[in-house]
Amino acid sequence: MVSTTSFTTTKSEEIFAQAQKLMPGGVNSPVRAFKSVGGQPIVFDRVNGAYIWDVDNNKYIDYVGSWGPAICGHAHPEVLSALKEVLEKGTSFGAPCLLENVLAEMVIEAVPSIEMVRFVNSGTEACLSVLRLMRAYTKRNKIIKFEGCYHGHGDMFLVQAGSGVATLGLPDSPGVPKNVTSDTLTAPYNDLEAVKKLFEENKGEIAGVILEAVVGNAGFVPPDAGFLEGLRVITEENDALLVFDEVMTGFRIAYGGVQEKFGVTPDLTTLGKVIGGGLPVGAYGGKKEIMSMVAPAGPMYQAGTLSGNPLAMMAGIKTLELLQKPGTYEYLEKITNQLITGLLDVARKAGHQVNGGNISGMFGMFFSDTPVHNYSDAKKADTAKFGRFHRGMLEKGVYLAPSQFEAGFTSLAHTEEDIEATIRAAAEVLKEI
Ligand code: PMP
Numbered sequence: 269m270v271s272t273t274s275f276t277t278t279k280s281e282e283i284f285a286q287a288q289k290l291m292p293g294g295v296n297s298p299v300r301a302f303k304s305v306g307g308q309p310i311v312f313d314r315v316n317g318a319y320i321w322d323v324d325n326n327k328y329i330d331y332v333g334s335w336g337p338a339i340c341g342h343a344h345p346e347v348l349s350a351l352k353e354v355l356e357k358g359t360s361f362g363a364p365c366l367l368e369n370v371l372a373e374m375v376i377e378a379v380p381s382i383e384m385v386r387f388v389n390s391g392t393e394a395c396l397s398v399l400r401l402m403r404a405y406t407k408r409n410k411i412i413k414f415e416g417c418y419h420g421h422g423d424m425f426l427v428q429a430g431s432g433v434a435t436l437g438l439p440d441s442p443g444v445p446k447n448v449t450s451d452t453l454t455a456p457y458n459d460l461e462a463v464k465k466l467f468e469e470n471k472g473e474i475a476g477v478i479l480e481a482v483v484g485n486a487g488f489v490p491p492d493a494g495f496l497e498g499l500r501v502i503t504e505e506n507d508a509l510l511v512f513d514e515v516m517t518g519f520r521i522a523y524g525g526v527q528e529k530f531g532v533t534p535d536l537t538t539l540g541k542v543i544g545g546g547l548p549v550g551a552y553g554g555k556k557e558i559m560s561m562v563a564p565a566g567p568m569y570q571a572g573t574l575s576g577n578p579l580a581m582m583a584g585i586k587t588l589e590l591l592q593k594p595g596t597y598e599y600l601e602k603i604t605n606q607l608i609t610g611l612l613d614v615a616r617k618a619g620h621q622v623n624g625g626n627i628s629g630m631f632g633m634f635f636s637d638t639p640v641h642n643y644s645d646a647k648k649a650d651t652a653k654f655g656r657f658h659r660g661m662l663e664k665g666v667y668l669a670p671s672q673f674e675a676g677f678t679s680l681a682h683t684e685e686d687i688e689a690t691i692r693a694a695a696e697v698l699k700e701i
Contacts, residue, residue, distance in 0.1 A: 275663045279323040280311040287311075304671040305655040310662070315342035317681035320667055328667035329686050333677040335669075336516050336541035339600075339629060340590045341681025347545055347586040351579060360577040367581035374588050375543065375551060378524045380533045381512070385553030386562055387576045391515035391540030392420025394550035397562075397570045398478070398538050399424055402509050404568040405558050408475040412466055414457040416486030416643025416673075417479055419513050419538075427452045457483060457642040458491060460498040467506045476509030476535070477502075481526035484516040484675035486646045488625060488632025496532040503535075509558075515540035515550065516675065519588065521628050522597055529627070542591075545583030548574075596680060600629035603687050604678045607631060610691035618698035620653070629678040646673060653701060660697030666690050 287294035293301045302309040310322045320330040419425040426440040427449045455462035483489035503510040512534040514525040519542040522529040536554035561568045604626040615622040624633030636649040654672040
């Protein structure tokens with residue numbers, strides 16, 4: 269165990285013990301309970317810039333960034349002051365407001381595939397809605413998703429990731445009926461042949477392919493050269509839709525997301541996280557012809573009491589404005605590459621088998637000697653070792669995602685000193701685990 273003198277979590281322990289009596293597992297989203305790393309979950313009090321403080325006043329350099337939204341740094345003064353102004357006018361109209369137009373225009377201008385957009389309140393909602401749209405537009409029911417890709421907790425997407433049974437569409441969670449997932453076909457990520465085979469076996473029945481174009485939910489897994497281009501060709505050949513779930517990667521991998529960075533334009537895109545600047549926002553958008561099917565322009569029903577609410581729209585607008593400043597993505601690439609190069613280096617020097625990488629401000633490291641191209645590769649990583657690494661880093665003031673199968677995120681607020689301090693902490697921890 270890493271030796272520390274000042275790291276105590278007494279208040280976290282008390283609050284979390286109480287939380288467990290009030291909420292399932294003490295949390296409102298499972299990974300927060302630290303099940304995959306073990307140890308006492310931390311209860312947080314406040315955030316600022318690149319830092320997060322817990323209720324015991326321990327300060328951490330934060331590489332979770334609220335799971336992605338905090339790309340400009342937490343509690344950015346420009347975002348907060350714009351929010352305060354909006355707040356004075358009230359929190360929700362449940363009716364059209366000008367700020368919706370402003371954010372919609374920004375999204376349409378930025379994301380190559382999006383000609384028209386609908387705002388919702390989470391990534392899950394965006395993915396559920398896009399799925400309905402894929403089916404409504406193509407009049408087909410089957411979809412292809414990839415093992416290890418997460419598209420929110422909608423029934424249809426909760427399909428077990430694992431070779432043989434995967435293609436049978438067995439549900440991942442009790443409460444998801446088999447007949448609901450029987451139209452969800454799965455393939456290993458980065459495997460074009462598997463996708464072709466599914467299209468051959470299900471001719472004329474597949475509505476489309478949905479994927480995290482750069483994966484974050486199996487850990488950080490980038491697409492192999494030609495994979496995204498191949499999917500574009502296969503879907504076109506089969507009159508099926510290509511959908512990029514850019515909830516995590518949108519405005520993070522590049523301002524226009526993976527589709528801008530890799531030059532492959534899908535038919536539809538889902539967004540979330542960054543476009544809400546830390547407030548609950550999701551979105552789906554794409555070609556006008558397809559989006560015109562959405563009610564009330566067309567017959568595909570989808571609605572939301574709080575959708576497009578002024579506070580959430582403003583947080584998104586200000587966040588995107590900050591991201592438009594010159595040098596943003598160059599800076600994220602520079603510090604994140606410095607971070608991952610440093611981490612891999614100190615890990616190898618300490619005798620660990622690791623691999624990992626980054627694109628812009630999204631990164632990941634696996635304790636594994638197998639290069640990771642898909643979910644089965646990712647699952648070979650040493651999770652027990654990651655658990656020890658995670659705890660050691662916490663004790664040294666670095667907050668990493670509490671699972672090896674989650675990407676890490678940097679922000680514009682992270683300084684080179686933060687990165688250096690993180691690598692120094694890692695060097696010490698890695699010698700002891
Ligand atoms: N899609 C992707 C790629 C995601 O990373 C996530 C959340 N991590 C979701 C969808 C679901 O978004 P939310 O948690 O906002 O419902």
